[in-house]
Amino acid sequence: RKEVEQDPGPFNVPEGATVAFNCTYSNSASQSFFWYRQDCRKEPKLLMSVYSSGNEDGRFTAQLNRASQYISLLIRDSKLSDSATYLCVVNVIMTTDSWGKLQFGAGTQVVVTP
Amino acid sequence: GAGVSQSPSNKVTEKGKDVELRCDPISGHTALYWYRQSLGQGLEFLIYFQGNSAPDKSGLPSDRFSAERTGGSVSTLTIQRTQQEDSAVYLCASSWTSGRDEQFFGPGTRLTVL
Numbered sequence: 003r004k005e006v007e008q009d010p011g012p013f014n015v016p017e018g019a020t021v022a023f024n025c026t027y028s029n030s031a032s033q034s035f036f037w038y039r040q041d042c043r044k045e046p047k048l049l050m051s052v053y054s055s056g057n058e059d060g061r062f063t064a065q066l067n068r069a070s071q072y073i074s075l076l077i078r079d080s081k082l083s084d085s086a087t088y089l090c091v092v093n094v095i096m097t098t099d100s101w102g103k104l105q106f107g108a109g110t111q112v113v114v115t116p
Numbered sequence: 117g118a119g120v121s122q123s124p125s126n127k128v129t130e131k132g133k134d135v136e137l138r139c140d141p142i143s144g145h146t147a148l149y150w151y152r153q154s155l156g157q158g159l160e161f162l163i164y165f166q167g168n169s170a171p172d173k174s175g176l177p178s179d180r181f182s183a184e185r186t187g188g189s190v191s192t193l194t195i196q197r198t199q200q201e202d203s204a205v206y207l208c209a210s211s212w213t214s215g216r217d218e219q220f221f222g223p224g225t226r227l228t229v230l
Binding site for chain 1: 164223
């Protein structure tokens with residue numbers, strides 16, 4: 003089983019609509035969670051961190067469910083410029099005395115159409 | 117401030133030649149990571165540095181791949197006797213410390229082995 007799993011999509015979303023997708027992780031000791039965005043042929047860029055209580059950044063809302071070990075990203079009022087691949091990132095603890103390392107999911111592709 | 121820089125941005129080489137890729141992390145970042153990404157694929161972790169030491173080399177695909185970091189700053193990834201399957205984008209990232217902090221990516225080096 004992969005440590006971080008995402009639905010690859012694509013999620014085809016009409017402009018102005020809402021889209022949401024999840025990411026599951028296997029390491030229950032994980033402490034840090036992020037969503038990154040990657041545009042075609044570009045490097046990944048941090049979109050937002052994910053906090054235990056959930057957090058918003060403009061049209062983007064991230065949630066963490068520790069009991070079920072998943073994080074989610076919701077995009078409201080989708081714009082054409084939101085078309086990208088969204089990478090779920092979780093830190094994976096390797097040993098009891100290690101801070102672990104970030105594990106990147108393979109990404110969920112979102113395509114916003116006019 | 118300056119972000120992560122990588123050079124060259126593009127490298128075309130012939131099968132069997134050695135190549136050296138360079139990464140200059142964000143000033144003050146102690147952790148440095150190398151990934152590679154083939155077209156349409158997710159990130160593949162290669163190696164991670166904490167300062168000048170490499171606690172995790174688990175992702176290096178073969179002994180043709182090596183990396184070093186000097187002065188806790190610049191890192192070079194060397195691929196010896198390149199093969200066509202080495203063709204990919206090689207991404208470098210840095211973070212303040214390791215394991216839990218968000219990583220900031222450079223623009224990558226696109227390597228093509230003919």
